[in-house]
Amino acid sequence: MMGGLRRTFGILERTAPGPGSVLAERIWCTVPRGPVRPPEVPGERFTVPLRGCTVVAEAWGAGPVVYLMHGWGGWRGQFTGFVAPLVAAGHRVIAFDAPSHGDSSPGAYGRGRGLLPEFVDALEAVVRVGGPAHSVVGHSLGGAATAIAALDGLAAERLVLISPMADPIAYTADFARALGFGERIRTGFLRRLERRVGRRMPEFDVPARAAGQEQLPPLFVVHDRADKEVRYTDGEAIAAAWPRAELLGSDGLGHRRILRDPAIIDSVVEFVAGARVGRAGAFATGDATGE
Secondary structure, eight states, rough: HHHHHHHHHHHHHHHHHHHHHHHHHHHHTTTTOOOOOOOOSEEEEEEETTTTEEEEEESSSSSSSSEEEEOOOGGGGGGHHHHHHHHHOOOOEEEOTTTTTTTTTOOTTTBOOOOOHHHHHHHHHHHHHHHEEEHHHHHEEHHHHHHHHHHHTOOOEEEEESSSSSSSHHHHEEEEEEEOOHHHHHHHHHHHHHHHHTTTTTGGGGGHHHOTTSSOOOOOEEETOOOOOSSSHHHHHHHHHSSSSEEEEESSSSTTTTGGOOOHHHHHHHTTTTSSSSSSTEEEEEEEOOO
């Protein structure tokens, strides 16, 4: 299948970059299919309306609220391991599924497709219903969305980004190479994305936007050095640009298993509780190992 797509895109790049851009956008925005399991311990389920979409959320415990936001192709049940420790630390925990993910209904682009700004909008909508955010923990694209929401003005005392993407534009170049098209299609595809979401692509460049923004909350970045989906250098770049940040690097946990590692979960809970504090103007590095 990939070989056929590459041949198709090679022809479209030379002869019809407009239709090629349409196809590239559709593929880029297609949500990966995978198993979706609810959290192991059911919570209080509720829904939040978002411009024709219904966002499904679940809550546990009482106290200052910690929001958990999955990544591209993910679902709220991936944060099961975080719920009990955060509740035990005195927090109300709210996890939710982004539009076109998990139990939530399709977003603006239709069934099976999603958009980064919808992650941002869903987080803001759930916070309006669930109450002020003490902390937000975001994974992968959800980490990027968490940072963008904070840069857009979402109030939170602390942020945790696990395996976060720094700038999606860099990944569109990888996407183009994988599918065999060049700059004619890629440029048109980016223009289409900007029109669809109503924002310019540079607005999603987290390090560029974070630099010099001293009012931002403390940040804890966790990233595995061998992450095959989001480059470890993305986590480094975000932590280096964020005014008060700590970077914890792991080895051997990859992109998703990092969410199930007890040492990582303990470190995140410590940060949320105030036991770890990012240093202004620089970032600290640490190590975590896993199987």
